[in-house]
Amino acid sequence: MLTLSQALLDQVLAHARRDHPDECCGVIAGKDGAATRVIPMENAERSPTGFSFESGEWLRVYRAVDDADEDLLAVYHSHTATEAYPSRTDVLWAQHNEFAHWLLVSTRSDDDEVRSYTISDGVVTEEPVEVV
Amino acid sequence: MSIEVRIPTILRTYTGGEKAVEAKGDTLAALIDDLDSRYAGIKGRLITEDGGLHRFVNIYVNDEDVRFLGALETPVKDGDSVTVLPAVAGG
Numbered sequence: 001m002l003t004l005s006q007a008l009l010d011q012v013l014a015h016a017r018r019d020h021p022d023e024c025c026g027v028i029a030g031k032d033g034a035a036t037r038v039i040p041m042e043n044a045e046r047s048p049t050g051f052s053f054e055s056g057e058w059l060r061v062y063r064a065v066d067d068a069d070e071d072l073l074a075v076y077h078s079h080t081a082t083e084a085y086p087s088r089t090d091v092l093w094a095q096h097n098e099f100a101h102w103l104l105v106s107t108r109s110d111d112d113e114v115r116s117y118t119i120s121d122g123v124v125t126e127e128p129v130e131v132v
Numbered sequence: 133m134s135i136e137v138r139i140p141t142i143l144r145t146y147t148g149g150e151k152a153v154e155a156k157g158d159t160l161a162a163l164i165d166d167l168d169s170r171y172a173g174i175k176g177r178l179i180t181e182d183g184g185l186h187r188f189v190n191i192y193v194n195d196e197d198v199r200f201l202g203a204l205e206t207p208v209k210d211g212d213s214v215t216v217l218p219a220v221a222g223g
Contacts, residue, residue: 025222045221052221055190055197062217077222089223096188097218098142 002074002101002116003130004028004035011038013112016078016105019043023078025051028103029065030073038076039065050089051077074101074116081108084115086124094119101127135163135208138215146174155214160191161204163214178216179204190217 008028015024015038026040039061044054065072075097079087084104086094094102106113116129134154139147147153153171157163161179168175180186184204191198192215198206208214 025220050221050223052219055192055199055217055219056195058190058220059192059195059197059215059217075220075222087223089221093188093220093222096142097220098140 001128001130002035002103003033003132006131008035008038009114009129009131011040012076012103013105013114015040016107019078020107021048021080022046023048023051023080024105025053025075025077027061027065027072027099028074028076028101029068029070031070033073035073036070043077048080072099074103075099076103076105078105078107080106082106083108084113086117086119091119091122091124095122103129134210136213137163137167138213140217142218143174143177143216146171146177157208159204160193160198160202160206160208160214163208164204188219190219191215192217 025043028035029037042054043051084106102117118125138152155163155166157166
Protein backbone atom coordinates (compact mmCIF):
# COMPACT_ATOMS: atom_id res chain seq x y z
CA MET A 1 0.00 0.00 0.00
CA LEU A 2 1.21 3.49 -0.84
CA THR A 3 0.15 6.05 1.76
CA LEU A 4 0.36 9.76 1.09
CA SER A 5 -1.44 12.97 1.93
CA GLN A 6 -4.01 14.57 -0.37
CA ALA A 7 -1.64 17.55 -0.72
CA LEU A 8 1.17 15.35 -2.05
CA LEU A 9 -1.17 13.47 -4.36
CA ASP A 10 -2.46 16.79 -5.69
CA GLN A 11 1.13 17.80 -6.52
CA VAL A 12 1.59 14.65 -8.58
CA LEU A 13 -1.71 15.13 -10.41
CA ALA A 14 -0.95 18.80 -11.09
CA HIS A 15 2.46 17.87 -12.49
CA ALA A 16 0.88 15.29 -14.80
CA ARG A 17 -1.64 17.86 -16.13
CA ARG A 18 1.08 20.51 -16.52
CA ASP A 19 3.33 18.29 -18.66
CA HIS A 20 0.51 16.76 -20.73
CA PRO A 21 0.68 15.78 -23.62
CA ASP A 22 4.19 14.68 -22.62
CA GLU A 23 4.68 12.20 -19.82
CA CYS A 24 5.73 13.65 -16.47
CA CYS A 25 8.04 11.95 -13.97
CA GLY A 26 9.35 12.41 -10.47
CA VAL A 27 9.95 10.78 -7.13
CA ILE A 28 8.21 10.67 -3.78
CA ALA A 29 10.57 10.75 -0.82
CA GLY A 30 9.61 9.14 2.44
CA LYS A 31 10.70 8.45 5.96
CA ASP A 32 9.94 5.20 7.76
CA GLY A 33 7.65 4.25 4.90
CA ALA A 34 5.57 7.44 5.03
CA ALA A 35 5.63 9.87 2.10
CA THR A 36 7.23 13.20 3.01
CA ARG A 37 7.53 15.15 -0.24
CA VAL A 38 7.05 15.09 -3.97
CA ILE A 39 10.06 15.98 -6.13
CA PRO A 40 9.00 16.72 -9.73
CA MET A 41 11.73 15.85 -12.22
CA GLU A 42 12.41 16.85 -15.79
CA ASN A 43 11.47 14.23 -18.38
CA ALA A 44 14.68 14.19 -20.41
CA GLU A 45 12.82 12.54 -23.29
CA ARG A 46 10.06 15.19 -23.44
CA SER A 47 7.91 12.49 -24.97
CA PRO A 48 4.25 11.48 -24.94
CA THR A 49 5.28 7.80 -24.83
CA GLY A 50 8.30 7.61 -22.54
CA PHE A 51 10.28 9.21 -19.77
CA SER A 52 13.78 9.23 -18.36
CA PHE A 53 15.39 11.14 -15.54
CA GLU A 54 17.98 13.71 -16.63
CA SER A 55 21.18 12.27 -15.17
CA GLY A 56 22.55 15.41 -13.51
CA GLU A 57 19.24 16.27 -11.84
CA TRP A 58 18.85 12.66 -10.72
CA LEU A 59 22.24 12.70 -8.96
CA ARG A 60 21.33 15.92 -7.12
CA VAL A 61 17.94 14.55 -6.05
CA TYR A 62 19.39 11.19 -4.96
CA ARG A 63 21.97 12.99 -2.79
CA ALA A 64 19.45 15.44 -1.33
CA VAL A 65 17.13 12.62 -0.28
CA ASP A 66 20.04 10.67 1.22
CA ASP A 67 21.37 13.76 3.04
CA ALA A 68 17.91 14.33 4.59
CA ASP A 69 17.91 10.72 5.86
CA GLU A 70 14.89 10.05 3.68
CA ASP A 71 14.26 7.16 1.33
CA LEU A 72 13.18 7.12 -2.30
CA LEU A 73 9.76 5.66 -1.62
CA ALA A 74 8.19 5.82 -5.05
CA VAL A 75 8.75 6.84 -8.63
CA TYR A 76 5.79 8.38 -10.40
CA HIS A 77 5.05 9.07 -14.04
CA SER A 78 2.10 9.62 -16.32
CA HIS A 79 0.65 7.87 -19.30
CA THR A 80 -1.00 10.36 -21.60
CA ALA A 81 -3.07 8.15 -23.90
CA THR A 82 -3.39 4.83 -22.08
CA GLU A 83 -4.47 3.57 -18.69
CA ALA A 84 -2.46 4.01 -15.49
CA TYR A 85 -0.94 0.54 -15.72
CA PRO A 86 2.80 -0.27 -16.07
CA SER A 87 3.94 -0.71 -19.66
CA ARG A 88 6.37 -3.42 -20.72
CA THR A 89 9.07 -0.75 -20.72
CA ASP A 90 8.17 0.18 -17.12
CA VAL A 91 8.45 -3.45 -16.03
CA LEU A 92 11.84 -3.81 -17.74
CA TRP A 93 13.26 -0.72 -16.06
CA ALA A 94 11.76 -1.59 -12.68
CA GLN A 95 14.05 -4.61 -12.53
CA HIS A 96 17.02 -2.26 -12.49
CA ASN A 97 15.64 0.29 -10.03
CA GLU A 98 15.18 0.51 -6.29
CA PHE A 99 11.70 1.93 -5.91
CA ALA A 100 9.28 0.12 -3.60
CA HIS A 101 6.30 1.69 -5.37
CA TRP A 102 5.45 2.74 -8.94
CA LEU A 103 2.72 5.37 -8.95
CA LEU A 104 1.05 5.89 -12.31
CA VAL A 105 -1.27 8.67 -13.42
CA SER A 106 -3.25 8.71 -16.63
CA THR A 107 -4.11 12.04 -18.24
CA ARG A 108 -6.03 10.49 -21.14
CA SER A 109 -9.29 12.06 -19.91
CA ASP A 110 -10.33 14.91 -17.64
CA ASP A 111 -10.97 12.44 -14.82
CA ASP A 112 -8.06 11.83 -12.48
CA GLU A 113 -6.82 8.26 -12.72
CA VAL A 114 -4.07 7.25 -10.28
CA ARG A 115 -2.96 3.75 -9.33
CA SER A 116 0.02 2.25 -7.54
CA TYR A 117 1.99 -0.94 -8.04
CA THR A 118 4.88 -2.95 -6.77
CA ILE A 119 7.00 -4.42 -9.55
CA SER A 120 9.28 -7.21 -8.39
CA ASP A 121 11.19 -9.60 -10.66
CA GLY A 122 8.96 -8.60 -13.54
CA VAL A 123 5.71 -9.24 -11.65
CA VAL A 124 3.28 -6.32 -11.43
CA THR A 125 1.03 -6.23 -8.36
CA GLU A 126 -1.49 -3.46 -7.88
CA GLU A 127 -1.75 -2.02 -4.39
CA PRO A 128 -4.12 0.45 -2.76
CA VAL A 129 -3.34 4.17 -2.71
CA GLU A 130 -4.30 5.35 0.76
CA VAL A 131 -4.89 9.08 0.99
CA VAL A 132 -4.65 10.37 4.54
CA MET B 133 46.31 5.35 -5.86
CA SER B 134 42.77 5.03 -4.64
CA ILE B 135 39.41 6.25 -5.83
CA GLU B 136 36.17 6.10 -3.88
CA VAL B 137 33.29 4.43 -5.70
CA ARG B 138 29.79 4.95 -4.32
CA ILE B 139 27.52 1.97 -4.88
CA PRO B 140 23.70 2.19 -5.08
CA THR B 141 21.55 -0.07 -2.92
CA ILE B 142 20.63 -2.33 -5.83
CA LEU B 143 24.30 -3.26 -6.43
CA ARG B 144 25.37 -3.63 -2.81
CA THR B 145 24.75 -7.37 -2.99
CA TYR B 146 28.11 -7.42 -4.80
CA THR B 147 29.95 -5.33 -2.20
CA GLY B 148 28.80 -7.13 0.92
CA GLY B 149 26.44 -4.27 1.69
CA GLU B 150 29.13 -1.56 1.50
CA LYS B 151 27.89 1.86 0.31
CA ALA B 152 31.33 2.96 -0.79
CA VAL B 153 34.39 0.98 -1.81
CA GLU B 154 37.89 1.83 -3.01
CA ALA B 155 39.26 0.97 -6.43
CA LYS B 156 42.27 1.69 -8.64
CA GLY B 157 42.81 2.44 -12.31
CA ASP B 158 43.79 5.11 -14.82
CA THR B 159 40.50 4.95 -16.71
CA LEU B 160 36.95 4.09 -15.76
CA ALA B 161 37.29 0.77 -17.63
CA ALA B 162 40.39 -0.16 -15.61
CA LEU B 163 38.68 0.93 -12.41
CA ILE B 164 35.71 -1.35 -13.14
CA ASP B 165 38.07 -4.27 -13.87
CA ASP B 166 39.72 -3.66 -10.51
CA LEU B 167 36.33 -3.54 -8.78
CA ASP B 168 35.31 -6.80 -10.42
CA SER B 169 38.48 -8.51 -9.20
CA ARG B 170 37.24 -8.06 -5.64
CA TYR B 171 33.47 -7.86 -6.16
CA ALA B 172 32.94 -10.55 -8.75
CA GLY B 173 30.03 -9.97 -11.08
CA ILE B 174 29.62 -6.24 -10.62
CA LYS B 175 31.23 -5.55 -14.01
CA GLY B 176 28.37 -7.36 -15.73
CA ARG B 177 25.92 -4.89 -14.22
CA LEU B 178 27.91 -1.88 -15.43
CA ILE B 179 29.19 -2.95 -18.86
CA THR B 180 27.35 -4.84 -21.60
CA GLU B 181 28.72 -7.91 -23.38
CA ASP B 182 29.58 -5.61 -26.28
CA GLY B 183 31.81 -3.59 -23.99
CA GLY B 184 29.62 -0.49 -23.72
CA LEU B 185 28.25 1.25 -20.68
CA HIS B 186 25.04 -0.41 -19.54
CA ARG B 187 21.97 1.73 -20.22
CA PHE B 188 20.45 0.79 -16.86
CA VAL B 189 23.15 2.63 -14.89
CA ASN B 190 24.56 6.10 -14.73
CA ILE B 191 28.21 6.49 -13.76
CA TYR B 192 29.52 9.87 -12.68
CA VAL B 193 33.13 10.98 -12.23
CA ASN B 194 33.24 13.96 -9.89
CA ASP B 195 29.49 14.37 -10.41
CA GLU B 196 29.75 14.50 -14.24
CA ASP B 197 27.88 11.81 -16.19
CA VAL B 198 30.60 9.86 -18.03
CA ARG B 199 28.36 9.70 -21.12
CA PHE B 200 29.28 13.37 -21.53
CA LEU B 201 32.96 12.75 -20.76
CA GLY B 202 34.85 9.85 -22.31
CA ALA B 203 32.47 7.04 -21.35
CA LEU B 204 34.56 4.03 -20.27
CA GLU B 205 37.76 5.75 -21.44
CA THR B 206 37.20 8.63 -19.02
CA PRO B 207 40.50 9.16 -17.18
CA VAL B 208 40.39 8.91 -13.39
CA LYS B 209 43.01 9.75 -10.81
CA ASP B 210 43.73 9.54 -7.12
CA GLY B 211 41.21 11.54 -5.15
CA ASP B 212 38.46 11.46 -7.77
CA SER B 213 35.05 10.23 -6.73
CA VAL B 214 32.96 7.85 -8.80
CA THR B 215 29.23 7.43 -8.21
CA VAL B 216 27.04 4.71 -9.68
CA LEU B 217 23.27 5.20 -9.78
CA PRO B 218 20.50 3.17 -11.34
CA ALA B 219 19.26 5.05 -14.42
CA VAL B 220 15.52 5.68 -14.26
CA ALA B 221 13.23 5.49 -17.25
CA GLY B 222 10.01 3.94 -18.47
CA GLY B 223 7.37 4.22 -21.08
